[in-house]
Amino acid sequence: MxxxxxxPPAVDAPLPAAxxxxxxxxxxxxxxxxxxxxxxxxxxxxxxxxxxxxxxxxxxxxxxxxxxxVYVDLTSGFGAAAVGHGHPAVVAALRAQSGRLVHALGDLHPSDVKITLLERLVALAPFAGGRAMLALGGADAVEAALKTAALATGRPGLVAFDGGYHGLSHGPLAVCGYGEAFRAPFAEQLNPHVRFCPWPAADAPLDGALAPVERALAEAPVGAVVVEPIQGRGGVRVPPAGFLRGLHALTRRHGALLVVDEIFTGLGRCGRRWQLLADASEGSGGSEGEDVEGAPVDLLCVGKALGGGLPVSACVGRPEVMAAWGDPRGAALHTGTFFGDPLGAAAALATLDVLEGERLATRAAEVGARFRERLARVCGDRVVQVRGAGLLAGVELASTGRTLRLVRRLLERGYLTLPAGADARVLQLVPPLTIDEPLLDAFTDALGEALDEEPARAEAGA
Ligand SMILES: Cc1ncc(COP(=O)(O)O)c(C=O)c1O
Structure with missing residues (x-):
């Protein structure tokens, strides 16, 4: 073999075979x-x-x-394989770590690699003196942020956004605006103090985009606003420039915190380490340990790419916010058997080395810009819009049926893609940041051919 x-792809359709x-x-x-x-x-x-x-x-x-x-993966396994599947440096770190220490005693008697990872994450945060909590999945990191916000502000209220996705365990599910169907069966078990605001279009006036959030903050005591810099699963939806800065200013004014969920967008996916700094001056937040003046974030959630394929996530918070957890001699109010496990920590450290050593954020910015430009040219007016940042790209189609058929057709051509958005009308393209550009070019051609096969009839809802 x-x-x-x-x-390049090599597939015998129909799929799956015997x-x-x-x-x-x-x-x-x-x-x-x-x-x-x-x-x-x-x-x-x-x-x-x-x-x-x-x-x-x-x-x-x-x-x-x-x-x-053989397929080309334009999902990066839900964004987790940002450095590519089984990156040799990550695999080598796992081998070495598994020969040394597979499991330790979490927050009681931690491993050396866990401590090193915490130091590294704190140094990467766009504020000085942060403190971090490790976890496994993205939902765990969001859960840690929500608990921190409740402790730090004493307020149970939260503001979140239509279309936002933060994971499906009970804490994050309450702020998941991705689809009512996800929350409805569990509604009575969820935090009832959540207000959802509309997610603004990229070209919406900033004042209008912020107004509903300001009203929500004024109407009830809110502990935190929870936001993705770009809604990923929600359909690669980019907010207007200045949105996060505006949210941060509002939260400051109303005694609330800003939780920025960079689980999908962070660590280079969107062409910079933190997409929340997209509005900062060029180069801000580029170097390790840099404190970005007024970075619009109080609690930062990171996951997916961090583990290089293993489940590792974290919530990193400003020191004054994390101080709410209180006296370290007290009970460990939030912990988990496997949080910060040695294998995950070793994989994450190797992944961070790869992301920096191979300058993958910069690569994502450059390759992503060409990719989206080519997508727009090939798709033309057969699609509603091509959008995104770095190597988080979305192609919006006219109907759900169209997108789902396209995903299947692309699979049969050897390309793994995902539908995104509450109504699954967006083709989400999230290749590994290491992908060879000719593979992306070939994919774009295959997408053009697959679109050609789609009957041109108007078919809203079909
Ligand atoms: C922005 C964001 N937050 C949180 C999550 C939840 O992560 P997990 O599925 O690892 O719990 C996701 C998953 O897609 C996500 O995209």
Whole structure:
């Protein structure tokens, strides 16, 4: 078999083939029915089969499935494989760490690598003297931020945004504006003090974008506003310039905190380390340990890319905010058996080295700008809009059915992509930041061909 990493796609459609189908049958017999049923529904809506492929191997930008097909991954595994799948430096760090120490005693008797990772994260934050809490998934990091905000302000209220996605455990779910269907069955178990504000379009006037947030802050005691610098899962939706700075000023005025969820956008994905600094002067926040004057953030959530494929996340907060956790001799109010585990910490340290050593934020900015420009040229008026920042790109289509069919057609051509947005009308393109540019060019051509196959009829909702 050929070596994975930067191979062009090699797929025998239809998918999955015999081996993959057998795995999918086994899956359907044991998996929570939520997932299998969802696929069937997607298939119906798209008028196309929606059975998954089964991954057995991945490296760099490539994935191989159980039938031996090779794909180019434009999802980075939900954004986690930003340095590529199985980056050799991450794998080497895992090997070395697993030969030394696999598990330690968390917050009681921590490992050396956990301490090193905390130091590193605090140094990377765009404010001085921060303190960090490690966790596993993104939702855990958001949960830590929400608890911190409640402690620091004494207020249970939260402001979040329509279309925002912050994870699905109970704390984050309460601020998840991604879709009412996610919250509704659990509504009575969720924080009832959450106000959702509209998410502004990129070209919306800033005053109008901020006005609903200002009203929400004035009407009830709010502990924190929770925001993504760009809504990722919500459909790659970019707010107007100055939005986060405006939110920060409002929160300051009303005694609330600003929680910035950079779980998707951070660590280079959008062409800079922190997308929250997009409005700062050129070069701000570029170097380690730099305190960016007035960075619009009090609590910063990071995850996905951080672990290089392993579940590692963190909440980093300004020192005066994190002080709310109180006397370190008191009880550990927030901890978890595996938070800051040695393997995850070693993978995260290696990943941060790769991101810096290979200058992947800068690469994402440069390659991403060309990618989006090419996408816009090839898609033309067959799509509603191409948008994004760095290598977080979204192509909005006219209907859900169109997007779902396109995702499937691209899969059959050997390209893994995801639908995004509450109504799944956006094709989300999130390749590894290390991807070879010719693979992106070939993908753009394949997208153009796949769009050609789509009947040109107007089909809102079809
Ligand atoms: C911005 C953002 N926050 C939080 C999360 C939740 O992360 P996880 O799925 O690791 O809990 C996601 C996941 O997509 C995300 O995009």
């Amino acid at each position: 050929t070596r994975l990493g930067a191979l 081996v993959g189908r057998a795995w999918v049958d086994r899956l359907a017999a044991v998996e929570c029915p939520a997932f299998t049923a969802r696929r069937a529904r997607r298939g119906e809506r798209a008028g196309a089969p929606h059975d998954p492929i089964v991954w057995v191997e991945a490296a760099g930008a490539n994935v191989r499935d159980a039938d031996g097909n």
